[in-house]
Amino acid sequence: MNMVETVIVRVTQGSLRGQKVKTPAGATYYSFHAIPYAKPPVGPLRFKAPEPAEPWGGIRDALKEPAVAPQTGVFSNTQYEGDEDCLYINVFTPKLPVSNADVLKPVMVYIHGGAFCIGSGNAQMHGPSPMMNTGEVVLVTMNYRLGALGFLSTGDSVIPGNNGLKDQVMALRWVQQNIAHFGGDPDNVTVGGVSAGGASVHLHVLSPMSKGLFHHAIAQSGSALCPWAAEDPSLALSKAFRLGEALGCKTSDSKKLLEFLMKVPAQKIVEGIDKALEEEEKHPMPLLFVPVIEKGNHKDEAFLREKPTDIIKSGKFNKVPLIIGGTSREGLLIMRDLMEHSSWYHSLSADLEPLISVNLKIPKGTEETKEISHKIKEFYFGDKPVSKETWPQLVDVCRKYIIMLFLCQNIAVFNEISFCFPRYMVTCFSTFGHTGVLKSNKQNPRLLFICTSFHSKNNQDTYIQLI
Template sequence: MKMTGDTLLKLTCFIGCILTCLSSRAPRARVDSGEIAGGRQYTYNNGRQFYSYLGIPYASPPVGNYRFKEPQPLRPWLGVWNATVPSSACLGTDYQSVDYGIIGQEDCLYLNVYTPKSPREDRPGSLMDVVVHIHGGAFMGGQGVNYSPEYLLDDNDFVFVTINYRLGVLGFATTGDGVLPANNGMRDQVAALQWIRRNIAAFGGDPDRVTITGLSAGASSVHYHMISPMSRGLFNRAILQSGSAYCHWSYAENVTQKTSRVAEILGCPTSSSEKIVECLRSRPARKIAESAIEFMRWLNNPFSPFGPTVEPVGVEPRFLPDIPEKLIAYDVPVLMSVTQDEGYCLTADIISKNAMDDLNTNWNEYLPHLLDYNYTISNEFLKSEIAKDIKKFYFGDKPLSIVTITKMVSDRMFGYSVSKAAQNIASTNTAPVYFHQFGYGGKYSYFVDPTYHSRGSYVSHGDETMYVLKINGITPHDNEEDTKMIKTMVNIWASFIKTGVPDIGNSTTWLPVSKNSADPFKYIEITQDQTFEFKEESNYGNYEFWSSLPLTEFNEIRISNDINHTEL
């Protein structure tokens, strides 16, 4: 007998009821779909107990006829939901594996809630700030449960939430019309934020004091929520680490054509949108997820072939009604950052796969894929010329080097686009935007596996986040210097979450990004010595060079001097 999504949901609930009802000590909470029972965890420094509720469904499983549809309402369950076991990741890339295979399941729309106070012990009027973390993974992989608050909750009363959302083809395919509009993965995020607003008080959280945070694609997601009409009123602060909606990789191009190509790969007719969607609903979900490799031409680059894009006119509501650069962000305090050597996450892959000579020999062919501008050139015949211009700017007459490739990738992928997003938000809003560059390299690295190569002194993409949130498999709390940085970063986050102003003590004044885009870009650098240095730059990330290239992605990035903000 074929098991439907509803049947699976009921069976899981039934088994969970048996398991959780056996223990009267399990912490309980009641949400709008029913009662749940969670577990207990402990912080690393003080050993403080907190309560965890894992794998809570926030929408119906997006399977069968629900595949490629916006998230559907969840039906109430009977009994007590077992919230002690993490849910599966959404089908996507496994960045933990050497070959970047596919892991996860299609039934994946779940979230996790962590709270330092037992819901049954809370009193009215004592609601806590809420922190919602959106995982990264290039919109192609990752899962919420990989991040937990063992550091953040050590001395702070926050309710912490992580979420899953559909990824890759299953989350971002579109036929360019009302049949399959676009952005179902982002609509999943909105549904999760709406669930949080309705239910977070049951865990002691204040629905009117929500900070949304994210790393990489998660940071870009946060920026998208800041400009999406569907996310209005769902948060009041934002933290973006190593990403923005202005990053070229975070806005997908030609998604309609890519979706049609996926249909061809899987043997589906492409004569109409209806036939594409109907046929793809009959294909194995894993095969659909695997098809994305077709668009990753060199060392799994470009690494984000499917992601957010503008929905067609006539679809309502639209998560993204226009390109990001034309939309004004909500007027909320913002904390943004990049790491010192963002690009090492890609450079390390080139090293580990002995691909440096390959890149050097085939520079004009491979660079458009590595730097993801193959489809954003105003004139196709300029592709080789752009590759030559980039090589000349960064290397001159010198041979390729790890240091310079890392700088090139860092500027292209993160530096100019995250800083420009910060300047644009600051120039249009009254609330402050704070920016820092993270330059501390500790014992561990988020993306760089020491099994394959040494990280050296590089502070790579994602390295900052592991000092605020506990990331699976990484233990910076096991040594004194990293533990010191954990306390520093947690304090920055905690103070910003509570007040909208990050605290770094009295040694250095952290000035927000100027509201006049003509001013130098102001930021704080967190150094290897764990000090804070105030800096100003007029060309952060070599923006002037990148914006001089004939890439269509730059057509709309222009910073306005007018103050024109939108309230939440």
Template sequence: FYNELKMLLVPLFFLAMSLANVESVLVQVEQGILIGEVLQRSTGNGQYYSFKGIRYAAPPVGDLRFRDPQPPLSWLGFRSALADGSACPQIELSTEKILNGTNEDCLFLNVYTPELNPKTRLPVMFYIHGGFFAMGTSNSNQFGPDFLLDHDVVVVTINYRVGVLGFLSLDIEEAVGNAGLKDQVAALKWVKKNIAKFGGDPDNVTIFGQSAGGASATLHTLSPMSKGLFKRAIALSGVFFKDFDIPFEHKRRAFLLAQQLGLYTKDPKEAIKFLKNVSVTDLVEAKPFLLYSEGPRREVLELFNFRPIVEKNLGCEHFFIEHPQKLLSENKTNVADLIIGHTTEEGIYKADEQKKAILKYFPDYKEFLVPYKIANKVNATEVLKLGDRVQKHYFGNREISEGTFRNVIKLYTYFNYVYNIYRFAEMWVKTGNKAYFYEFTCFSERNVNGLNGIKYGLRNSTHSDDLRYLFDGSKYNLTLDKESRSYKMIVQTCTLYTNFAKYGNPTPPGFNITWVDYSKNNSYLDIGYELILKTVKRLPEIDFWRRIYEYAGLMFS
């Protein structure tokens, strides 16, 4: 009966699609048949096949809220893959309310391929979005694959649980923690099993991500759960050393969340039963700050309450039960070569939005000049001393004000991004793996965030600007002129990253420069309109932060 029904439905489906002027295509995956579509690339370089909103895990709703992801269910007949899946519930920063249109049933991925049946299977680039582990989505209007597809790779983008739904932990089986990272693993497993049906090579997968996505990529290089699921990694402006990495007192925070929402208990089983039945809106909008200072820190640095943790060993499969820094220092890595780096002025990002809070707290409260992980580790007197050192280094004898806000941007660039990225690279090359280091300096009309720095006298790339040269996001309304300097930078950037995904070497034949790995004299590539190989020029700045961290007992390696 099923085969007869399928034979009846196929012509009816294609009739409906033709009436809608959509060129469709079918692909059989492990769970059933997907209906995708044929689209034209925005670059004018041909067509591609698009499959969106593919379930890679069971809906994490009801009793599955907070739990590790479960395998996706099969279906009879056909399933449309023409639209993005729902984004996971998350906060809208401008309102501090839950973002409209999100849904707990959100574990979807998109697959884009230039060829369904290539002569040789194509390398796969698996993208993990950023967002402080608290927000973000893989929607096609933000992460259009057109630029990368021009280089003969398959592109996969994913949603994963963020914030409280992705990272709450009570150290029990019902809420082990790191559900969001395990969602990423589940998506990688789905790719391993199914990507060949889209022309992709399951044995040549490169994970890449930006900000929290970059941090995720570095965590996958260390997690036993991710072993064998990818070959290479690219971390853009993010490593797990950042202030949004391993939080403290995660269990206490979960109990406080339950208390704020109406249940006082110290019984984790009772707490999780209660939290599974609370509305998702109340969960996402709650602010379980353990310390009063976390509120202002949230305003200034966008630190969020629920993030990756070191899991308690409960006898089940775990993402990690040892701190990732310990795993890295002991060379317990999933062997993989790595591209890692940052934009020129990471701190321009969100500068306008955070300026009011920064100028409210920074001048009077020296603790805000000190990274959060340090402020939580040393006593108040030491925090003040360290704050004085930071202020003298970046502001000299000048006050922190509108007139010195450019210095604030530089401070934020180094203490929240650049220092920790260099620190990770230094440790990574000691494991014997290669790290290709870069500074992304491209600047054009595509630098949607970097353009905000002009008012501060800064014409530099900033956090997430590099994504506009990798993905064609229609939401940004950017024109594409194939004769422009910016298009040359798009082609150049995508060539480097896709060549790395294909061969493990970012420099293709015929380039006028060879990008050597970081272990060779601390070499890095300046990725601008021109490609320039340099050696690390910022050691004094890195050394300053090294001394600050080591004073607090947080060693560089």
């Protein structure tokens, strides 16, 4: 029987017991799971901004992964899982400091994606092995509130919204206060994420609440300019009322809605989201509750008070090096949905407007929307129907009009305020997907991808195309 070697680390709240682990490649590292970075957002703290975690006595075991945020498997058909008590952080380090003279290592804080409604920072999808194999990076992952519990907003001071993003800010503050105890450099923190995690990263670049909490940013397959990444408070309010009605409370009063939702079990709230969605909103991604522009006067610190485009144009954002990129097959995300809801996609053969209007957030039924939808269908499909046989074209439409269009828009908007902003986009990650290390970037392990990768058909080196 193998004995687990444990280690003790002292942080601001108390002492933690972690363990010594080996990667499949044989590299040694230390793992600390389920470290509380905020009070459990339960009871009166539901729908509230996070509060710092309280200290504990004795030694707290940090040996098992934390519960995920309440969710259902939107893309995997799994049942409800999770716990409202979910605000925990995981830390993985190749070396613990022995003395104050030790050189601290760069830190990667990874924010998971999942349409702001599913996912976690746990190792099932975001294992530490690739980065721990380098021996040069301290990795931090986190769980934050999702779905209605993390992003519902009444568009006013009753429930301002963005609690999931405020959870992330609290986690970043914890990192600043504690990461040196794990051998990480609090003055060399990179935040990275994919999809909704990538949009979150970009939103942190724009938010005054996140100022000084990180020094580099990597937003993959997501941007604050994506229409699903930040919506108007009036739209958020209508969605909140729709959820209330789906759960049995038809009202147009924010306070009455909050009073009702405080009494509803978390599982019913999560499962009620599907009832509140219109059919066309379920495909290809069920994005009902997302980040919102916070309006009104409220006592809590606001995460986002202006439109992302306006913030960028004003120049009032966190000036840190930023990498934004996507993949050549972003739209593969929709393939499972295509297979399981083929009847809905068959309806797209006659009209792409439902897909375009929902994902570009433009009004349905207008001449402009109809014209855009017609031209997109004509260009990508010609006279062929939208079906399982034409899935590559549909994948390409979703890639360009849900993700890539807005990544390119970032470059255009940033370029308006800085002529020297780099205008490059990575267009192929073939070697990256196979090995986890770009041939030209082996000296920068913070660029390592920690998710499961799709492998390309060849092993050509990465190339960069000037836009």
